[in-house]
Amino acid sequence: MIAELRNVSKVFADPRSGRGLVALNDVSLSIEEGEFLCLVGSSGCGKSTTLNLMAGFEAPSRGQMLFRGEEVSGPSPERGVVFQEPSLFPWMSVLQNVMFSLQDGGARKAVREERAMEQLRLVGLDSFAHARPNDLSGGMKQRVAIARTLAMEPEMLLMDEPFGSLDEQTRRKLDNEALSLWQRERKTVVFVTHNIDEALTLGTRVVLMSPSPGRIEREWHIDEAWPRDLSSPRMVSLRQEVVGMLQACPCANGAPRPSLLTLEED
Ligand SMILES: Nc1ncnc2c1ncn2[C@@H]1O[C@H](COP(=O)(O)OP(=O)(O)O)[C@@H](O)[C@H]1O
Numbered sequence: 514m515i516a517e518l519r520n521v522s523k524v525f526a527d528p529r530s531g532r533g534l535v536a537l538n539d540v541s542l543s544i545e546e547g548e549f550l551c552l553v554g555s556s557g558c559g560k561s562t563t564l565n566l567m568a569g570f571e572a573p574s575r576g577q578m579l580f581r582g583e584e585v586s587g588p589s590p591e592r593g594v595v596f597q598e599p600s601l602f603p604w605m606s607v608l609q610n611v612m613f614s615l616q617d618g619g620a621r622k623a624v625r626e627e628r629a630m631e632q633l634r635l636v637g638l639d640s641f642a643h644a645r646p647n648d649l650s651g652g653m654k655q656r657v658a659i660a661r662t663l664a665m666e667p668e669m670l671l672m673d674e675p676f677g678s679l680d681e682q683t684r685r686k687l688d689n690e691a692l693s694l695w696q697r698e699r700k701t702v703v704f705v706t707h708n709i710d711e712a713l714t715l716g717t718r719v720v721l722m723s724p725s726p727g728r729i730e731r732e733w734h735i736d737e738a739w740p741r742d743l744s745s746p747r748m749v750s751l752r753q754e755v756v757g758m759l760q761a762c763p764c765a766n767g768a769p770r771p772s773l774l775t776l777e778e779d
């Protein structure tokens with residue numbers, strides 16, 4: 514096991530009512546070393562909150578977030594994050610953007626440059642090292658963001674709908690690249706998506722969350738080899754099962770459910 518949420522609840526202050534909004538309620542989840550875990554669920558079920566807890570951007574209201582057995586107290590390079598929007602510095606070159614994440618390491622500039630170039634080669638963008646982000650397509654920008662995160666040599670890669678804003682064709686291409694990267698590097702990946710097909714294409718495990726309050730509904734271990742054929746009988750029936758459970762949640766069809774709950778006081 515590399516990371517663990519142990520009975521984690523997360524309560525946010527609801528800006529409108531001032532009451533507590535329970536984003537996660539008593540979530541326990543172990544992340545195994547080297548797995549490609551896909552976290553799925555409808556919008557608002559707490560996927561990003563879960564990832565932000567793993568990243569150390571948020572702290573649990575109750576329970577523990579552990580990484581290698583120790584409580585997470587904030588962000589760290591050992592847990593690299595890739596967001597949906599790449600947020601690159603537009604005035605810097607692609608290479609400088611990747612090197613920027615290495616500034617705190619104390620390495621000499623030449624060493625940092627070499628490491629950054631190596632990561633750009635990994636994502637197939639070394640020939641664009643001196644281009645500006647605005648000259649790149651959305652998919653290429655996201656590859657730079659991935660290179661920037663990989664340059665920090667994280668042990669765990671946390672990706673929050675990383676390809677969610679890209680067109681379908683580019684998304685599939687980047688899915689394949691993410692998979693090859695994982696197969697080569699064997700880093701632990703936690704990948705958030707609301708796209709069931711994407712999760713089934715990639716994950717060694719798919720965890721379904723449900724909302725109001727956010728919790729883990731079910732999980733599936735997928736031992737099918739890659740590339741996966743989603744039209745195979747096994748994958749079709751698995752897909753039906755996941756989609757069925759997702760639709761069983763009243764929120765999936767827009768029906769209102771009480772979202773304002775208060776955790777019982779200790
Ligand atoms: N910083 C915050 N302040 C208040 N409410 C939040 C905050 N972040 C998330 N929430 C609420 O927590 C719930 C879960 O959000 P989120 O984790 O972003 O869901 P998902 O990523 O699955 O769409 C939602 O109801 C959302 O509005």
Ligand SMILES: [Mg+2]
Nearest residue numbers: 560561562673
């Ligand atoms: Mg989200």
